Amino acid sequence: MNARKIEENTFKNLAAASTVIIFSSLILVLITIIAKGLPALNLAMITQTPKGGYYLGREGGILNAIIGSLYLAGGATFLALLLSLPIVFYLNVYAKKRSRLVLFTRFSLDVLWGVPSIVYGAFGFTVMLFFGLKASLLGGIIAVSLLILPIMSRAMDEVVRMVPQELFEASFALGATRFETAFRVIARQALPGILTATLIAFGRGIGDAASVMFTAGFTDSIPSSLFRPAATLPLAIFYQLGTPFPEVQNRAYASAFILTLIILIISLVSRVLARNFTKHIVK
Secondary structure, X not given: OOHXXXXXXXXXXXXXXXXXHHHHHHHHHHHHHHHHHHHHOXXXXXXXXXXXXXXXXXXXXXXXXXXXXXXXXXXXXXHHHHHHHHHHHHHHHHOOOOOHHHHHHHXXXXXXXXXXXXXHHHHHHHHHHHHOOOOOHHHHHHHHHHHHHHHHHHHHHHHHHOOOHHHHHHHHHOOOOHHHHHHHHHHHHOHHHHHHHHHHHHHHHXXXXXXXXXXXXXXXXXXXXXXXXXXXXXXHHHHHHOOOOHHHHHHHHHHHHHHHHHHHHHHHHHHHHHHHHHHHOOO
16 A cells, blocks of 8 residues: 555544544533433423522523523624625725735734634723723623624635636626625625624624623613613523532523524524525526
8 A cells, every 4th residue: 555545544534533523522512411401491491581599499491591692692793794794895896806905804803713702801891891881782792793703704705705706707897886796796696605604603692601791791681772781591501500509500501402402593594595595606
């Protein structure tokens, strides 16, 4: 057996081993969450807010955290999407390829992507103190939107960069403006990737705890306005696991199961939508 064959088999086996490790890790996480959380899951958990003494093992549920997480992650994803699309289209349609501004912008987004979420939380908390604001749903949305903005922007950027250059040239040749090319041609071509990037950002936002601990606060009620504190599932899991009562700790695993289920449903919906929009893709 020659050296090339040995090298090929080695990397093939490493790739297979990596796939098995990743898949096994996912299965173990799901088994742990389901085994510990499903017995504690009941209708009251998803239809009621915490009652008095909930964290001591008494009645109530986590409806406040479910609604709060959807409000916060949905608002942050929408805000980040409004900011990401102009950035991505400017980098790929308006700016000159390989210009210093484009390279610096992508480098900055990469750096921001690697910043820990607790730093975004600390930054948001500092800004809130400066303006005299209290922890609220709005503060959490802003902090999480800053967290997921580089993730969404870079993911969309890579998708748009894969669009064939001939589409740009054909659009310009037909007399379309750069704006029309960006939003009527390129956006349709990259739509499945844009949906995937949005999903990734939403999942990152709904599952983060550090960035909202000091900015969104926590409450046992459902937020009635943007200026009220909001509970989230990650923080609910954190507080429930921190109690010495086994029953409440099992509820934390049930909360984790609900959070995982929400992300799974959104992933499936996104895949279905992306498949329906592939008819616009030039292959």
